[in-house]
Amino acid sequence: MNEIKAKLAHLKKIKDRDRLTRLTGQTELASSQTLWISIAIVSLPFLLLLTVEIAARCLGPARASLSLPWRVYDAPYAPLSEFRWTGDLTRLAPLPIFNVPVEKGPYPLRYSHRITDEWGFPNRPANHPPQPIDREHEIILTGTSYMAEGSTVDKTFASQLSRFLETPVYNASWPSGTPTRAAIKVLTDASFCKGNQKLVILGIVQRYLYDWAFNEVFDDLADDGSVLKIPSENLPSPTIQDYIDWRVQVEKYLMATSVIREWAVKAARPLPPVVFQLGNDTPVRLSWLKTPDNAPMLFYSGDIVSTYLDYNCESRNGPRIADAIERIHKRCQTIGTKFLVIIVPDKYEIYRNHVTPRQFPQRYPEPKEQIAHPSQRAPEVLVEELNARGIDALDLYEPLYHAQLANEFQELLYWVNDTHWSDKGIEIAAEYVSRYIKEKYSN
Amino acid sequence: MVFSSYIFLFVFLPVTLLVYYAIPFRYRALWLTVSSYVFYGWHRPEYCLLMASATMLNFYCGKAMMRSSSDRLRKFWLIVAVAGSLGLLGFYKYAGMFSHWADTIAQLFITPENGTNIIPILDIVLPIGISFFTFQAISYPIDLYRGDAEEASDLIAFASYIAMFPQLIAGPIVRYQWIAEELKERTHTPAKFALGLRFFSLGLAKKVLLADLFALGVPAAFGSHQPSFESAWIGILSYSLQIYFDFSAYSDMAVGLGLLMGFTFPQNFNSPYKSASITEFWRRWHISLSTWLRDYLYIPLGGNRKGEIRTYVNLTLVMLLGGLWHGASIVFILWGLWHGLLLASERALGERHPLHWLPRPLAVVCTHFLVLLGWVLFRAENFPMVGRVLKGMFLSFPSFTINTHLVSAWYVWTIPIGICVCLFMKNTWEMNARQTIPLAVRDGLVFLLSLIVILASTSTPFLYFQF
Numbered sequence: 001m002n003e004i005k006a007k008l009a010h011l012k013k014i015k016d017r018d019r020l021t022r023l024t025g026q027t028e029l030a031s032s033q034t035l036w037i038s039i040a041i042v043s044l045p046f047l048l049l050l051t052v053e054i055a056a057r058c059l060g061p062a063r064a065s066l067s068l069p070w071r072v073y074d075a076p077y078a079p080l081s082e083f084r085w086t087g088d089l090t091r092l093a094p095l096p097i098f099n100v101p102v103e104k105g106p107y108p109l110r111y112s113h114r115i116t117d118e119w120g121f122p123n124r125p126a127n128h129p130p131q132p133i134d135r136e137h138e139i140i141l142t143g144t145s146y147m148a149e150g151s152t153v154d155k156t157f158a159s160q161l162s163r164f165l166e167t168p169v170y171n172a173s174w175p176s177g178t179p180t181r182a183a184i185k186v187l188t189d190a191s192f193c194k195g196n197q198k199l200v201i202l203g204i205v206q207r208y209l210y211d212w213a214f215n216e217v218f219d220d221l222a223d224d225g226s227v228l229k230i231p232s233e234n235l236p237s238p239t240i241q242d243y244i245d246w247r248v249q250v251e252k253y254l255m256a257t258s259v260i261r262e263w264a265v266k267a268a269r270p271l272p273p274v275v276f277q278l279g280n281d282t283p284v285r286l287s288w289l290k291t292p293d294n295a296p297m298l299f300y301s302g303d304i305v306s307t308y309l310d311y312n313c314e315s316r317n318g319p320r321i322a323d324a325i326e327r328i329h330k331r332c333q334t335i336g337t338k339f340l341v342i343i344v345p346d347k348y349e350i351y352r353n354h355v356t357p358r359q360f361p362q363r364y365p366e367p368k369e370q371i372a373h374p375s376q377r378a379p380e381v382l383v384e385e386l387n388a389r390g391i392d393a394l395d396l397y398e399p400l401y402h403a404q405l406a407n408e409f410q411e412l413l414y415w416v417n418d419t420h421w422s423d424k425g426i427e428i429a430a431e432y433v434s435r436y437i438k439e440k441y442s443n
Numbered sequence: 444m445v446f447s448s449y450i451f452l453f454v455f456l457p458v459t460l461l462v463y464y465a466i467p468f469r470y471r472a473l474w475l476t477v478s479s480y481v482f483y484g485w486h487r488p489e490y491c492l493l494m495a496s497a498t499m500l501n502f503y504c505g506k507a508m509m510r511s512s513s514d515r516l517r518k519f520w521l522i523v524a525v526a527g528s529l530g531l532l533g534f535y536k537y538a539g540m541f542s543h544w545a546d547t548i549a550q551l552f553i554t555p556e557n558g559t560n561i562i563p564i565l566d567i568v569l570p571i572g573i574s575f576f577t578f579q580a581i582s583y584p585i586d587l588y589r590g591d592a593e594e595a596s597d598l599i600a601f602a603s604y605i606a607m608f609p610q611l612i613a614g615p616i617v618r619y620q621w622i623a624e625e626l627k628e629r630t631h632t633p634a635k636f637a638l639g640l641r642f643f644s645l646g647l648a649k650k651v652l653l654a655d656l657f658a659l660g661v662p663a664a665f666g667s668h669q670p671s672f673e674s675a676w677i678g679i680l681s682y683s684l685q686i687y688f689d690f691s692a693y694s695d696m697a698v699g700l701g702l703l704m705g706f707t708f709p710q711n712f713n714s715p716y717k718s719a720s721i722t723e724f725w726r727r728w729h730i731s732l733s734t735w736l737r738d739y740l741y742i743p744l745g746g747n748r749k750g751e752i753r754t755y756v757n758l759t760l761v762m763l764l765g766g767l768w769h770g771a772s773i774v775f776i777l778w779g780l781w782h783g784l785l786l787a788s789e790r791a792l793g794e795r796h797p798l799h800w801l802p803r804p805l806a807v808v809c810t811h812f813l814v815l816l817g818w819v820l821f822r823a824e825n826f827p828m829v830g831r832v833l834k835g836m837f838l839s840f841p842s843f844t845i846n847t848h849l850v851s852a853w854y855v856w857t858i859p860i861g862i863c864v865c866l867f868m869k870n871t872w873e874m875n876a877r878q879t880i881p882l883a884v885r886d887g888l889v890f891l892l893s894l895i896v897i898l899a900s901t902s903t904p905f906l907y908f909q910f
Contacts, residue, residue: 022876023638023876024702024876026875027634027635027637027638027876027878030634030877032633034878034879035633035636035637035878036633037883038637038640038886039640041886042637042641042887043887044887045894046894049453049894050453050457053453240488240489243488244487247485251448251450254449254450254453254454255898258449260453261449261898261899263898264894264895264896264897264898265899267895267899268895268896268898268899
């Protein structure tokens with residue numbers, strides 16, 4: 001019985017596979033020479049590209065460094081490193097129009113050059129073993145990439161604020177982290193900062209004004225500002241999330257530093273634009289209007305959605321955000337440091353006319369309350385709430401929006417190909433904040 | 444890891460192939476296992492344990508089964524293996540859905556406090572390809588029990604069979620009996636390598652040049668709150684072409700990669716849009732799944748041996764479970780039910796069924812239309828979306844204008860071209876496989892073009908990864 005079954009199975013196997021066997025049989029009809037030449041023809045371009053790529057990586061000039069596999073230091077970047085790159089949204093929307101070298105591009109493309117100090121923060125390196133930062137800087141700036149980056153080290157918000165205030169500002173911004181991650185490090189890690197500063201600034205981007213972005217504050221600080229979680233002196237244990245972050249970083253790094261990718265981008269320019277056209281579910285939107293350089297602006301879909309759909313502070317759970325910020329404020333009071341919150345508007349808020357509701361009428365209906373209550377923007381409501389709690393807070397919407405209206409296309413306040421603010425936007429904001437600081441904390 | 448990604452094409456594949464051909468045959472199964480676990484674990488390393496568990500469970504249950512003296516004991520080990528594998532699948536894929544349903548039902552009777560859930564909803568990240576490797580693993584103890592397969596003697600070879608990266612995450616579902624011999628001994632010839640390169644390069648081109656192209660039109664229907672007649676049709680036709688080329692691409696690439704390492708996988712995709720009936724469609728679409736469901740579910744349920752009514756019930760039930768296999772969502776279940784009912788109706792009406800007496804070209808169009816309706820359920824995330832798209836397709840009036848914010852005007856012309864490709868062109872398996880230099884040049888150019896597009900743009904993952 002078993003023999004019969006085995007035979008049946010064998011026949012079935014042959015039946016299922018006979019077509020592939022037929023195909024390989026047909027392939028074998030060709031001469032051995034033809035087969036080898038065919039293999040060479042198909043694989044040669046690939047092997048050439050691979051060889052060039054390997055050679056460029058091994059022999060070419062050093063490119064950006066890749067941080068270690070695990071989060072071995074509690075810092076945003078590898079210490080004493082150097083990074084350069086162009087706008088991040090073009091990775092999501094590789095439109096041919098943006099595929100130009102930054103120095104040749106007719107558009108103001110985002111270009112970022114960053115060096116890190118011995119702590120891994122974007123400051124000029126001190127080239128000495130890590131020591132607490134207190135003595136050199138009276139002001140510490142914390143926040144995410146908006147606070148961290150500029151086209152050069154001298155164009156960051158910290159540098160420009162430092163210029164206007166004529167006092168050093170330490171850039172403790174933490175790109176890719178939560179808005180409060182850097183502030184918590186500054187205020188809790190005595191090996192990094194002993195808390196003897198005069199002022200700690202927390203810069204929050206509008207898109208992070210959601211309660212989930214502030215959860216870690218409740219884990220690390222009590223409601224009276226005392227520290228709940230003492231940073232461990234030992235290296236943190238790697239987690240799965242660390243691995244995933246690293247994997248994403250490796251994939252981005254490989255693409256960003258690929259020589260053959262640069263070639264491919266050039267070679268792909270003549271291809272039909274539909275290959276690169278954005279679908280409606282990509283995370284990036286193209287603007288309706290174009291700049292005088294005929295370049296469309298890129299926006300995060302998420303910014304548009306959050307600005308439209310979560311226009312009011314309630315839907316973002318504003319009171320919980322205020323509670324989190326209040327804990328940081330109390331922590332500052334405990335250690336005798338002043339505390340200032342600044343809220344940076346999203347690019348979409350400033351260049352709203354570039355993506356009109358008319359463009360996406362079905363997906364993003366214009367909320368009625370937005371028209372009826374223009375003063376009820378989430379950042380404004382939050383600033384009012386914070387001020388009521390005795391916390392100094394500034395919304396940068398007004399100075400940036402007015403600057404945009406007065407000077408719409410002369411010098412863009414946000415990059416065309418990215419959602420970060422440009423050097424000009426940073427400058428306007430830094431001047432506005434410096435005036436506030438001078439007036440408020442004149443002593 | 445996605446086949447059409449830089450890391451796969453320029454790091455993983457060259458290293459894997461180089462080492463594979465550099466080491467003696469007896470170590471190749473081990474290398475294949477290691478590289479396949481790296482391939483799988485690259486996404487979420489912790490899920491390698493899941494795959495290893497499924498491997499060990501089925502391997503050792505198979506061993507115990509073959510050493511059992513009584514049929515009762517053999518059955519016991521079979522049940523342990525199948526229940527264990529299905530348990531893993533059930534927990535990781537369906538626990539979230541069932542806990543959500545249970546909470547929804549509980550909230551009908553109890554008002555939750557502070558908007559919390561009454562029954563905690565499990566939020567489990569779906570291990571990619573779990574449905575594929577679980578079904579593949581299950582087939583082994585069943586075949587052993589039935590006497591359709593020989594016992595696997597080598598754990599490493601068995602592990603390489605379960606984890607084999609070319610077909611690990613989107614099929615074909617390869618049964619152990621089909622490749623047991625090749626796991627022990629297989630040939631590596633220039634003919635196989637050349638054919639493998641052809642399958643791989645054509646598959647890659649289908650993915651990056653066609654599937655990703657048609658993906659652009661899909662949001663016209665499914666990303667809109669109120670799709671117009673034109674948007675709905677452009678969207679659903681685009682999706683039907685996207686999923687066709689996407690799955691066809693992956694199947695070709697899997698077969699090609701298998702050939703590069705000496706394995707001959709079964710055909711999984713055979714121009715399904717050329718079908719003149721739903722029965723024929725399922726003989727051409729995801730062949731390894733439909734035959735798996737037939738052999739391990741439909742026939743054990745009684746197949747067509749227990750009367751007409753039972754046959755229809757079995758057909759519908761099998762397809763419903765097939766729908767559930769694709770995803771833990773009510774819309775997938777309904778998609779399976781839709782196909783089950785269509786199959787049952789074809790079976791019930793026999794020659795009287797319209798698709799049987801219509802001229803073949805018309806039957807092909809009608810079949811495609813029925814499949815298209817099924818794709819609405821398959822692609823939609825929820826019922827309201829199904830309703831919106833169907834409303835746009837059937838209850839709206841054409842305005843003969845295209846919303847150019849959603850798709851460019853000339854994109855629309857790619858849709859009929861894509862349909863013609865599906866209907867009239869030979870598929871990879873039907874082409875003459877005899878290798879010639881001009882054909883090699885064609886394959887090389889297509890491969891190069893695909894690489895350029897991959898490097899110069901972002902690509903969406905294969906749709907079948909999510910199942």
